[in-house]
Amino acid sequence: MKKFTVAALLLTVSGAAFAADLPVKAVKAPTPAFDPWDIAFGGAVMSDYVFRGITQSNHQPSVTAYFEPRYNVNKDLQLYIGTSTESISFANHAAAEVDIYGGVRPTFGAFGFDLGIWGYLYPGGQCQEGFPGGVAVCPAGSPLAAGPNFVQIKQDLSFYEGYGKVNWTFNDNFALGANEYYTPSFLNSGAWGDYASITAKVTAPSKWLGSSGVGAYLSAEVGRQWLGTTDAFYRIAAAPIGIPYPSYDTWNIGIAFTYKVFTLDLRYSDTNLNKGNCAAVTSAFNANIPGNVTAINPNGFGxxxxxxxxxxxxxxxxTAMTSLK
Incomplete structure (x- = not known):
């Protein structure tokens, strides 16, 4: 009787061990329905709003916000439209930039593309003729801005660009990009504009930063802005039908730290555009650096x-689909 009991116990234990080794067929969870819609949105505060190496806020702090609905046709094709606003300080007294844009983002393996149109609107502008008693250049009835006698700028600086971008992601830590933008009238000046740049981004491996949830990356951009000749609004004595805007190089490099949805970006930016030509291109209302005469800036204030x-x-x-869940 004792032998039978021990044997029965051994069989029971052995049977339990064998059962644990058998594969268990799990009940498959239902696949969630694919929702192609998403919305990206956000905002920022910055010490200076810089666009292609040139301040848009007179070296003052600026705030921005954006809203971008997206439609994912599939995992490799996204359609989108969006709008953003930035606080600015322009020579024509415009205080805000309102952007409206849209396009398509296809992906092919490690290559991500972005093709679209971007419109830049600057409401609230005022025309300035530049020199009292001179030839009137502001349209009759347009609001006139008070300012230095040498500043000449249109009421409406709004314009649009067509763009194409490509980003090559080598791995989780390194990516290269190239960008191309074209407009038939940069800042509504009549001068065509073409901007091309290359970018690079190096992301720190997560193991370097431990379990804090903080991420970090280095990024840089080198670009060139080509510009054509303006219409007659910006004429000077030496160029009565318009001034040839100078093309210039621009570059920036910086380090950024991320935590959840937040990013702190610290960046250095520069251009090779001299002070005299800078004043001519921007019509800066505080151009007060003498001795900067150029072919398109005869008054010499830089x-x-x-x-x-x-x-x-x-x-x-x-994003609505991930950040708000």
């Missing part, structure tokens, strides 16, 4: 709107 500077930017970026 501007620091295009020089070297550091920028700090704190931003938050969210």
């Amino acid at each position: 501007s620091n709107w295009c020089g070297a500077l550091g920028i700090a930017k704190l931003s938050a970026d969210l």
Whole structure:
């Protein structure tokens, strides 16, 4: 009887061990329905709003916000439209930039493309003729801005660009990009504009930063802005039908730290545009640096709107499908 009991116990234990080794067929969870819609949105505060090496806020702090609905046709094709606003300080007294854009983002393996149209609107502008008693250049009835006698700028600076971008992601830590933008009338000046740049981004491996949830990356951009000749609004005695805007190089490099939806970006930006030509291109209302005569700036007052500077930017970026769940 004792032998039978021991044997029965051994069989029971052995049977339990064998059962644990058998594969268990799990009940498959239902696949969630694919929702192609998403919305990206966010905002930022920055010490200076810089666009292609040139301050848009007179070296003052600026705030921005954006809203971008997206439609994912599939995992490799996204359609989108969006709008953003930035606070600015322009020579024509415009205080805000309103952007409206849209396009398509196809992906092919490690290559991500972005093709679209971007419109830049600057409401609230006022025309300025530049020199009292001179030839009137502002349209009759347009609001006139008070300012220095040498500043000449249109009421409406709104324009649009067509663009194409490509980003090559080598791995989780390194990516290269190239960008191309074209407009038939840069800042509504009548001068065509073409901007091309290359970018690079190096992301720190997560193991370097431990379990804090903080991420970090280095990024840089080198670009060139080509510009054509303006219409007759910006004429001078030496160029009565318009001035040939100078083309210039621009570059920036910075380090950024991320935590959840937040990014702190610290960046250095610069151009090779001299102070005299900077004043001519921007019509800077505070161009007060003498001795900067150029072919398109005969008065010789230069501007620091295009020089070297550091920028700090704190931003938050969210998406409805991930950040708000």
